[in-house]
Amino acid sequence: xxxxxxxxxxxxxxxxxxxxxxxxxxxxxxxxxxxxxxxxxxxxxxxxxxxxxxxxxxxxxxxxxxxxxxxxxxxxxxxxxxxxxxxxxxxxxxxxxxxxx
Numbered sequence: 315x316x317x318x319x320x321x322x323x324x325x326x327x328x329x330x331x332x333x334x335x336x337x338x339x340x341x342x343x344x345x346x347x348x349x350x351x352x353x354x355x356x357x358x359x360x361x362x363x364x365x366x367x368x369x370x371x372x373x374x375x376x377x378x379x380x381x382x383x384x385x386x387x388x389x390x391x392x393x394x395x396x397x398x399x400x401x402x403x404x405x406x407x408x409x410x411x412x413x414x415x
Contacts, residue, residue: 315357315358315359315360315363315364315385315386315388316357316358316385316386316387316388316390316391317346317355317356317358317364317367317368317371317383317385318349318353318355318383318384318385318386319341319346319354319371319382319383320352320353320381320382320384321337321352321379321381321382322352323337323352323376323379323380323381324378324379330378333376333378333379334376334379336374337374337375337376340374341354341371341374342354344356344367344370344371347406355406361385364385368385371383392405
């Protein structure tokens with residue numbers, strides 16, 4: 315399961331830029347990686363784990379702007395087509411999971 319965050323936050327004032335920076339810093343500390351500007355992603359082992367991270371994002375939502383949260387499966391994420399210029403690249407792979415018994 316992948317969580318994808320899309321956000322458009324205002325940066326007109328010093329206060330807006332600070333809120334943007336704080337939000338971006340908070341989500342990167344939570345393990346989200348930048349996919350594109352204002353698009354961040356995080357892999358989760360299950361829907362339950364994704365729900366925990368989604369609740370965490372909801373707790374730190376900035377007062378202004380728009381944040382969209384999308385959950386997709388590994389299979390859906392793997393079907394994404396990624397291009398750098400005209401060259402096609404593979405989408406990022408899900409991290410290996412460690413199982414402890």
